[in-house]
Amino acid sequence: MTLLAFVILLTAVTVGYVINLRAARAIRDGGTRMHSLESFHGGYAALMTLVPTFFLIIIWMLFQGTVIELIVKSGISDQLEGLGTGETQLVMAEIRSIAGGRIFGTPEQWKLDAAERLVALRGLSGWLLVAVTAALATTMLYVSRRTVSSEFRARQGVERIVHVLMAGCATVAIFVTIGIVASLLFETFRFFQMVPFWDFLLGTNWEPQIPIREDQVAAEGAFGMLPVFLGTLVIAFVAMVIATPIGLLSAIYLHEFASNRIRGVVKPVLEVLAGVPTVVYGFFAILVIAPAIRSFGTDLGLPIASNTALAAGSVMGIMLIPFISSFADDALGAVPRSLRDGSLAVGATQAETMLKVLFPAAIPGIVGGILLAISRAIGETMIVVMAAGLIAKMTINPLDSVTTVTVQIVTLLIGDTAFDSPKTLAAFALGMVLFLMTLCINILALRIVRKYREIYD
Amino acid sequence: MTMFDVTKPETAVDQTDIKIAASNVQVFYGDTQAIKDVDVDIQDKTVTAFIGPSGCGKSTFLRCLNRMNDTIDSCRVEGRILLDEQDIYAPQVDPVQLRAKVGMVFQKPNPFPKSIYDNVAYGPKIHGMARTKGELDEVVEKSLRRAALWEEVKDRLDTPGTGLSGGQQQRLCIARAVATRPEVLLMDEPCSALDPIATAQVEELIDELKQRFSVVIVTHSMQQAARVSQKTAFFHLGNLVEYDDTNTIFTNPQDPRTESYITGRIG
Ligand SMILES: Nc1ncnc2c1ncn2[C@@H]1O[C@H](COP(=O)(O)OP(=O)(O)OP(=O)(O)O)[C@@H](O)[C@H]1O
Numbered sequence: 193m194t195l196l197a198f199v200i201l202l203t204a205v206t207v208g209y210v211i212n213l214r215a216a217r218a219i220r221d222g223g224t225r226m227h228s229l230e231s232f233h234g235g236y237a238a239l240m241t242l243v244p245t246f247f248l249i250i251i252w253m254l255f256q257g258t259v260i261e262l263i264v265k266s267g268i269s270d271q272l273e274g275l276g277t278g279e280t281q282l283v284m285a286e287i288r289s290i291a292g293g294r295i296f297g298t299p300e301q302w303k304l305d306a307a308e309r310l311v312a313l314r315g316l317s318g319w320l321l322v323a324v325t326a327a328l329a330t331t332m333l334y335v336s337r338r339t340v341s342s343e344f345r346a347r348q349g350v351e352r353i354v355h356v357l358m359a360g361c362a363t364v365a366i367f368v369t370i371g372i373v374a375s376l377l378f379e380t381f382r383f384f385q386m387v388p389f390w391d392f393l394l395g396t397n398w399e400p401q402i403p404i405r406e407d408q409v410a411a412e413g414a415f416g417m418l419p420v421f422l423g424t425l426v427i428a429f430v431a432m433v434i435a436t437p438i439g440l441l442s443a444i445y446l447h448e449f450a451s452n453r454i455r456g457v458v459k460p461v462l463e464v465l466a467g468v469p470t471v472v473y474g475f476f477a478i479l480v481i482a483p484a485i486r487s488f489g490t491d492l493g494l495p496i497a498s499n500t501a502l503a504a505g506s507v508m509g510i511m512l513i514p515f516i517s518s519f520a521d522d523a524l525g526a527v528p529r530s531l532r533d534g535s536l537a538v539g540a541t542q543a544e545t546m547l548k549v550l551f552p553a554a555i556p557g558i559v560g561g562i563l564l565a566i567s568r569a570i571g572e573t574m575i576v577v578m579a580a581g582l583i584a585k586m587t588i589n590p591l592d593s594v595t596t597v598t599v600q601i602v603t604l605l606i607g608d609t610a611f612d613s614p615k616t617l618a619a620f621a622l623g624m625v626l627f628l629m630t631l632c633i634n635i636l637a638l639r640i641v642r643k644y645r646e647i648y649d
Numbered sequence: 650m651t652m653f654d655v656t657k658p659e660t661a662v663d664q665t666d667i668k669i670a671a672s673n674v675q676v677f678y679g680d681t682q683a684i685k686d687v688d689v690d691i692q693d694k695t696v697t698a699f700i701g702p703s704g705c706g707k708s709t710f711l712r713c714l715n716r717m718n719d720t721i722d723s724c725r726v727e728g729r730i731l732l733d734e735q736d737i738y739a740p741q742v743d744p745v746q747l748r749a750k751v752g753m754v755f756q757k758p759n760p761f762p763k764s765i766y767d768n769v770a771y772g773p774k775i776h777g778m779a780r781t782k783g784e785l786d787e788v789v790e791k792s793l794r795r796a797a798l799w800e801e802v803k804d805r806l807d808t809p810g811t812g813l814s815g816g817q818q819q820r821l822c823i824a825r826a827v828a829t830r831p832e833v834l835l836m837d838e839p840c841s842a843l844d845p846i847a848t849a850q851v852e853e854l855i856d857e858l859k860q861r862f863s864v865v866i867v868t869h870s871m872q873q874a875a876r877v878s879q880k881t882a883f884f885h886l887g888n889l890v891e892y893d894d895t896n897t898i899f900t901n902p903q904d905p906r907t908e909s910y911i912t913g914r915i916g
């Protein structure tokens with residue numbers, strides 16, 4: 193039925209376009225000068241039909257299930273009398289599956305009746321949707337057909353509708369963001385009702401293994417985020433120590449010194465590196481880097497954990513190289529050619545020009561890129577889940593095993609969880625920490641990047 | 650060169666006078682030829698003006714003189730250009746050294762995003778022309794004075810050069826170019842972004858610069874060419890049509906194309 197509704201919609205849109213186009217053309221051929229081109233009259237009709245009808249169908253689809261169930265429920269209110277919400281839901285689920293043809297055992301007659309009713313209502317709703325769609329589309333066609341005249345400003349009309357649509361999309365994005373932040377805030381708030389704020393913020397002990405069921409034996413949980421936070425910083429630091437110099441130098445080389453042929457090879461390779469899924473980087477960390485570091489350590493006689501921060505961090509650094517290098521490349525490319533010429537013209541070499549003019553001029557953009565890379569390193573999950581440790585340790589030794597905020601969020605939420613224990617809610621608090629950290633870094637980065645745009649535009 | 654004065658007094662005048670001798674110069678951008686067979690001798694301590702309609706190759710030819718065309722990938726230069734009788738396209742010549750001797754000022758002011766002081770000190774620092782901070786200060790002050798900018802900026806030498814007005818920026822670029830004490834100064838439409846007052850200042854400056862340097866200036870203004878230059882070269886469609894004393898070019902041009910250009914009929 194919904195398919196039919198969409199077919200009607202599309203037909204109406206096409207018909208509206210053609211009718212208005214023809215009508216406008218007829219007026220023009222009659223010798224009157226039109227305010228708008230005929231295609232705008234057509235487009236106006238198409239949009240006037242498309243937008244309201246489309247939203248009608250969407251809203252109908254969103255709410256028809258709820259409305260139908262409400263009606264069915266009110267029909268069997270006698271039988272539901274005195275049942276709790278959980279039981280009511282069970283009954284409704286049973287009715288739904290009966291309606292879907294999956295009957296288990298021998299249900300009571302009233303359930304069968306209700307299921308039948310449900311099926312009938314669904315069919316009715318489908319037909320109603322088609323009817324309403326057709327009616328609305330026709331009305332809109334009629335309304336927009338009436339507007340065709342030489343003075344009608346179809347062009348502005350079309351622009352206005354498109355304008356509203358774009359504003360709508362932007363609003364959706366904003367509301368989604370607000371919604372995410374709000375849910376995060378809400379859960380975090382619940383967590384802090386169970387665990388004191390300062391214990392979380394300044395505690396040096398992270399042991400979230402608390403009993404989930406009363407009969408389970410486990411230690412009392414401890415929720416001090418500092419070791420986890422520190423682990424994140426250690427790994428991000430290792431990643432940046434590797435990614436920043438390599439990324440910058442490769443960008444400088446590619447931008448200024450490489451021949452076209454080398455650039456033609458290296459650039460795509462870097463892009464491939466940027467496109468590798470992080471899971472694959474994770475494999476790489478476990479299977480190649482970690483064993484290499486360990487055997488290197490044993491050769492030197494150093495005690496090295498099997499999941500070192502160094503392994504996870506360096507692979508993350510490799511992941512960030514193309515990111516930083518493409519940012520730096522853009523920043524260098526944004527420095528006007530005239531500056532380069534000016535420097536070369538006083539007899540500076542290419543290297544001096546790069547070091548003394550281009551690089552300083554590009555620094556704000558480069559710093560912006562590095563900050564964005566840091567915030568990615570902090571938020572990166574897959575590599576550390578695979579390659580970093582699980583035990584939170586208060587250490588800054590990169591050869592030790594550390595855990596990160598993202599790893600802990602994943603482990604807290606995996607498995608047998610109830611969404612009202614501090615263990616699971618702690619994940620949201622950690623998420624909040626992560627969110628605030630990356631938010632601050634991103635704001636800083638965007639500020640710097642924007643400031644440098646002002647200089648050259 | 651003084652040697653020639655003693656041994657061959659007749660030719661010596663010509664020899665010492667010629668700073669840059671270009672012969673048979675062809676320039677190609679990819680497959681299209683932008684400069685065709687240009688011969689020109691640029692004299693020392695003289696202002697030479699290049700005039701001609703837009704796209705005729707003035708800038709292209711100017712950039713050959715300090716090998717700035719090397720920085721354009723598709724550009725290819727043929728022929729011989731001698732600076733003080735040395736081929737500047739010879740393999741042993743380092744373009745970087747050459748550009749210290751042949752300075753350039755661009756059409757659009759392009760100060761570095763550094764302080765005014767650092768803009769001017771950039772060249773001298775790179776070439777190690779000042780041993781102490783005091784010497785460097787002196788070079789900066791002298792260059793800024795030459796560019797008629799000193800009085801306006803002496804109290805804010807550490808503010809960014811990009812914060813100056815367009816005309817001041819252009820004079821800053823001139824100061825930057827003269828700070829390396831070049832022997833030849835190439836100027837590509839240096840006044841196109843300037844108001845009449847700043848233009849007059851720059852022209853005065855050019856007049857003063859010719860005491861020491863040989864100046865080559867590209868300009869679209871006939872009046873400017875007539876005011877500042879002693880020699881004028883007229884380019885048309887990549888050819889050097891006429892090259893003579895500025896007076897002759899403007900009062901008695903030999904080629905009909907030159908005449909129509911300076912009287913405003915082509916271009
Ligand atoms: N980088 C380049 N790549 C390809 N062709 C170029 C390049 N620079 C200049 N040209 C071409 O060479 C010819 C001469 O250009 P040039 O810039 O020397 O002219 P011009 O005389 O300086 O003009 P204008 O007075 O407008 O500055 C033009 O046809 C131009 O299209």
Ligand SMILES: [Mg+2]
Pocket residue numbers: 707708709837
């Ligand atoms: Mg030019």
